[in-house]
Amino acid sequence: MLPPVRSFALKAILLTSILGLCLYSDREYGRMHSSIPEIKEEPERFENVSFRSEGTARNVSVSAATTFTLVVMGDRIQAFYDRPFKLREGDHVIVYGVLHMTEGYLRVTRLHVYKNIPRLYALSVAGLFVVIWLFFRDWRLQRLEWRRRHA
Amino acid sequence: MPDWLTYVLSAWVACEAAALLGIRGARRYVGVAAVGSVLPDLIKISYVLKTYADVDLIPLALPLGTPAGAILVAGLFSSFFERSESRSVFAYTALGVAIHIGWDYTLHPYGGGQPLLFPLSFEQYALGWIWSDSILPLIIVGVLALILFFIRLTNPAADMRRTRRGL
Numbered sequence A: 001m002l003p004p005v006r007s008f009a010l011k012a013i014l015l016t017s018i019l020g021l022c023l024y025s026d027r028e029y030g031r032m033h034s035s036i037p038e039i040k041e042e043p044e045r046f047e048n049v050s051f052r053s054e055g056t057a058r059n060v061s062v063s064a065a066t067t068f069t070l071v072v073m074g075d076r077i078q079a080f081y082d083r084p085f086k087l088r089e090g091d092h093v094i095v096y097g098v099l100h101m102t103e104g105y106l107r108v109t110r111l112h113v114y115k116n117i118p119r120l121y122a123l124s125v126a127g128l129f130v131v132i133w134l135f136f137r138d139w140r141l142q143r144l145e146w147r148r149r150h151a
Numbered sequence B: 001m002p003d004w005l006t007y008v009l010s011a012w013v014a015c016e017a018a019a020l021l022g023i024r025g026a027r028r029y030v031g032v033a034a035v036g037s038v039l040p041d042l043i044k045i046s047y048v049l050k051t052y053a054d055v056d057l058i059p060l061a062l063p064l065g066t067p068a069g070a071i072l073v074a075g076l077f078s079s080f081f082e083r084s085e086s087r088s089v090f091a092y093t094a095l096g097v098a099i100h101i102g103w104d105y106t107l108h109p110y111g112g113g114q115p116l117l118f119p120l121s122f123e124q125y126a127l128g129w130i131w132s133d134s135i136l137p138l139i140i141v142g143v144l145a146l147i148l149f150f151i152r153l154t155n156p157a158a159d160m161r162r163t164r165r166g167l
Helices: A004-032 A036-041 A117-138 B004-020 B026-053 B058-065 B067-078 B086-106 B136-154
Strands: A049-062 A066-072 A075-081 A092-100 A105-114 A139-142 A145-148
Touching: A004 B058, A004 B067, A036 A075, A066 A105, A117 A139, A117 B004, A117 B026, B004 B026, B004 B086, B004 B136, B026 B058, B026 B067, B026 B086, B058 B067, B067 B086
Parallel strands: A075 A105
Antiparallel strands: A049 A066, A049 A092, A066 A075, A092 A105, A139 A145
């Protein structure tokens, strides 16, 4: 059993540690990963650099080659795949390729379409309800502390 | 990531298996194990913010989806429980976190994979066995759940024969 002062100290230590990790990540992450706006800002730096991301395919055009705009959390990059591919407007895709940013596009080397994203979301919503039910079946909040319902 | 139903069902399977193996009280912590199994997805809040509000907190939120960060969050979560329960709650929440990270590790890397060694390294790891939207993880864990449920139905006292100390 932890006395109240130790319990408060433990919470403070854990919270500080989590915030410390978050701040460390915020500072260091950008050195290893670049966002699409950062890539567009310095096209020479990202010439012939490998790229992997997931997003939605927009402005899809399929003929002898496949071109589309990859939209990743609101950011856009032009993509080119040198073969015809069964891609539809709004498809959720994972893309592997090489950046040619001086010419303003991503050359796709591998492409996969997620076909069951609506099912993934539907099952996740179902899972959320199950979590809520399982947790609140056993625990109730009393004076800022979770206690067993049937102790 | 697989769907949340897979994570939650996996947490139930782990607790049910632990109970059948004689670990005392395992079933009583299914709820916290289930919460633990979705805890690393707190990072997804930053994806939603980036997509719909153009607020980029992804680098800041990244640790929440890593083993080290998620275990710390599990510790903080368990510190809000009554004192006599907090250690067991932490153990089962951490079990849920491990289940989540284990499943994510098997996937084709959504977001580049799991930074398993963070904060020592930002290197991302993934086995690339299953696509995120595949139903396969749910089928695998669903079959296991059915087997355990059947064992429990046919032999309700199975977990009472041998009782080991709880987690």
